[in-house]
Amino acid sequence: MDSNSIDTMRRALLQSAAVGMALGAAGIDAVFAAGAAAEKPPGKPGDFDFLSGNWTIRHRRLKTAGTQDWDEFDGEATCWSILGGVVSVEELRIPARQFSGMGLRVLDVEKKVWSDFWVNAKSGVVVPPGTQGHFIDGAGIFEADDKDGEQAIKVRGVWDRITPASCRWYQEISRDGGKRWEGNWYMDWTRA
Structure with a gap:
């Protein structure tokens, strides 16, 4: 192009x-x-190659839904593209909080759909549900149905502002079937 x-x-x-x-x-x-x-554009190997490398991350996470009370903190990540770009692995670290985990993004080559999963290092368990999605006009949009206690919610994760030196991931939650969304976590990535 x-x-x-x-x-x-x-x-x-x-x-x-x-x-x-x-x-x-x-x-x-x-x-x-x-x-x-x-119709969604087909996922293809290498869609997450932009993430490969070392990153510093500025987190901004909403403490309580419906408020403007934010928790801000720093983190870092190392990411790899493996299996010919069919899998992207992210090792996320937040040293000041002794926290780490793994983002695992896997392309279903047959269906041409990406799934994004989280693994907390303390439990070693893949946290369901994985969000599924596609890259549309330069942004990766991933959605899933989930629960907050007994309440059904929708979760959306978006990768956008993708450049060679930076990108952003953010998460939104909908408690009304997708009519309204509340952003509750923003991660601004800068290449280290």
């Missing part, structure tokens, strides 16, 4: 983002809903 095509795509993405921000949360949800109804 030449630089003109990339610039055109980037411009279209930025314009779409500006429109979504102008419309507010309802507008953003409408964009995701329209994307959910449309």
Whole structure:
């Protein structure tokens, strides 16, 4: 892809983002809903290659749903692409909190769909459910149904702002079937 095509795509993405921000949360949800109804682009080996390498990460995690009370802290990660780009492994570390874990992203080559899983180092257990998703217009969008206690929720993880030197991952939760979303964790990645 030449630089003109990339610039055109980037411009279209930025314009779409500006429109979504102008419309507010309802507008953003409408964009995701329209994307959910449309045919998804096929996942392919190497989609997560941008993540390979060493990173420093600035975390911002919501302490309590419905508030603006955030916990901010630093972390780091080392990521590898293996099996010809069909698997991406992330070792996440938060030294100040003696915390570590592993992100595991696996492409179902036949279905052409990515699944994103988390493994907490303390338990060594893959935490269900894995979120499934695709890369659409330069952003990886992954969703799953889950529970918060007894309440059914939807979880969305998004990889965006992807450049050679940085990227962002954030998570949103919906408690009303996807009508409204609340961002509750933002991770700004900078290549180390």
